[in-house]
Amino acid sequence: MISAPSLVARIFPKTLLIVPFVAAGLMAATPPPALAQEAAKAEAAKGLWLTTAYPEFAAQAGDTVKVDLSLANAGLPPQRVELKVDGLPEGWTWEIDGGGRAVTAAMAATDKTVDLSLNVTPPKDVKTGSFPFEVTGNADGTQLKLPLTLTMRESEPAKLSLKADLPALRGTPKSSFDFQVTAKNDGQEDSTVNLLAKAPAGFQVTFKEGYGTQELTSLPIEAGKSKNLKVSVQPPDGVEAGQYPVAIAATGGDATAELQLALDITGQPKLALSGPGGRLSGQATAGEKRSFTFTLQNSGTAPARDIGFSASPPSGWEVKFDPEKIPEIAPGQTSDVSVAMTPSDKAIAGDYVVAVRANGDGASDNASFRVTVETSTVWGVTGLGVIAAAVMVLGFGISRYGRR
């Protein structure tokens, strides 16, 4: 398809359309300003100048200094100007660039300005202080001079800082310690910062970006900007209760920042209940008491206190614990408890589940104990009695009716 504007453009070529308007515009608008301009030009000074916007400036040691120069020609015929720099101390180097190349001369056309730039490189071991020098231009008998003063200053060191919102956290060995840390680059240059951590043995420290999930070892920070980090510390299993310091550091270039974080790990008791000999099954006879020795272990990091026992046996059963309460089990210690189970008189043979539970202060454990109930052999003896009675009947029959 062909759109309407392109149709117009095809029918009337651009030149045909534009030229009359431009001509008209020129004719209508230019004459009065042109006259005024010429008058001003006549009043303005004629000549050749070498100028810069900031003739006195400061720089840091080690930097290459760039100065923008401009060569202006007002009302003179085009002038060739030889350029050089005088007055720089020994060891300093300079270069004048124009149009992207190093130049030693420039041509200033009538009423035009040539933009140049001067690069001055002080030596590495430059001292602080003021260094006056000048840029001279030699144009066909005319001497152009531009005096400049460069003040060298002590270089500002790179600077990093680390700040934690909450530098001390408390929790159990199972909890995760996440510190929100802000790393800031206070220096004047962008920097790539390496992240380091020093933690007690077994502690794992990982750095993550603000809300990200990727682990970091270093990150770039722009000058004057800051970044949020998440420092996660994972204590090892079974760590004892106590205070643990974790030092993190950020290094970038010459700058280093350190931050002390503290973990306050509180202990936690953990109970493990196991059956006799590690088994969770046993045998009992209906109506008869049977004792099983259960072992209770505190595998946690704090003492378990006030441990009581309970069981959920089938109805009609009796379950008793000896002792009924254990006042305290130190971490890593075990304690035996005797569980006496008496199945109901009416219990039928087979397997039953009795849940045994140990309940301490802040820790508990339960074990499903499988009891195989056997029925009493009393009824078996009764069966034998029935058979014996039948044998006696037979015996009586034989003795009474036995014949020769």
Add this chain to the structure above:
Amino acid sequence: MPRQREGSPFTGLATVALKEAADHMTSARIHLVLLLIFLTAVGAVYAAIGEVTATIGEDQFLFLRLFTTARDPLPSFVAFLGFLLPLVAIALGFDAINGEHNRRTLSRVLAQPIYRDALLAGKFVGGLIVIALCLLTLWLLVTGMGILLTGLPPSGEEVLRGLAFLLASFVYAGVWLAVALVCSTLFRAPATSALAALTLWLILTLFWSMLAPLVAGALAPIDPLDPMTQVHQLELQKAFARISPNVLYGEMTLGLLNPATRSLGLVFTAQLQNALLGAPLPVSQSLMLIWPQLAGMIAALLVLFTIAYVSFQRQEIRA
């Protein structure tokens, strides 16, 4: 006025028993009955193996399933045995004494230095030997077919349970043999004796389960306001049903061949609280469970034999 006997009353028992067993083993009547029972048993087990391999992938007691699994239209091996074993026993025993009478051989046998005790006991033991042989053969046949067709050996526990089942079947057949023996001493005509035994068999195997609720309902009516009367009636019904050896045998096979069976009586839900249903019982506990049934059958066997003994001792045998 009991007189002193001379010598052991069991002299000649072995002779009579072995001769009796040998007679049975060569008689056409027993051949036919045994053929019937073997064919049905093999058919039932073959069908059971097909069913087991098709439906049960893995079972701790696969071999016991061979005995109890039924596939339409055939009943299970156990059901066959429960129905047909009495028939074998009756066929073996219904003319034990009156047959000798009618052939006029009784006085000739007793003219030998043999007590009547030994003759009766010998007849009974001879029948038991045949039954034992028949059952052992059947059991080996079933186990062998199971090994052959499933490719698995039976576990030790399965063998133990199988042997206990064999013993239970033997006692069950023995009870019916004793019944036939009693009939053969009480009735002179073998036909009457056979009919009496068969009638008892039909009543106890087929109609007893229908009679039990009627009798229990009549003896212990249910009071709708007292739930214990319902329990009482059910217990009475169970007790009445257990007069039938067939019911006792059914309970024994259930306890032995289905290891998860925990009780053969009434079970209240309170007794099943926290129970692991489906967990198999140890063999000793299963044996304990069926022991009352087994003891009752052994006692019944002895009492029936005593009746036959007393009746035989008091008979006039000269004819």
